[in-house]
Amino acid sequence: MKKYFKNFYKYRFLFTEIVRKNIKLQYRNSVLGMFWTFLQPLLTMIVLAFIFGNIFGRDESKVLNYPVYLLCGRLLYEFYSQATKRAMRSIRNSA
Known part of the structure; x- marks a missing residue:
């Protein structure tokens, strides 16, 4: 479990970029x-x-x-x- 959170913290910037891309794609035609x-x-x-x-x-x-x-x-x-x-x-x- 601890390793999971370490990996999550390690790739937090990737997670942020994926969330931003998802939000942009979701509202691109709105x-x-x-x-x-x-x-x-x-x-x-x-x-x-x-x-x-x-x-x-x-x-x-x-x-x-x-x-x-x-x-x-x-x-x-x-x-x-x-x-x-x-x-x-x-x-x-x-x-």
Whole structure:
């Protein structure tokens, strides 16, 4: 385990370059670029907070900061969803 972390530290610059390249490739055709990473969850939170908070009549005594609660849940869901999707795509492309 210690050897693993030593190698990780040894090649940290390579890791940084791979991450930068991945981010550039991911947003190369996007008009908003990296800003879209922050804008998309924020817009989703606003829309869902409005729908579930106002239209469906959420009980305010149960959750005090509903938009923040909603954002935390959505971020965790999106993280696991994207990680699973990319892992499966990696396996499929390597086969």
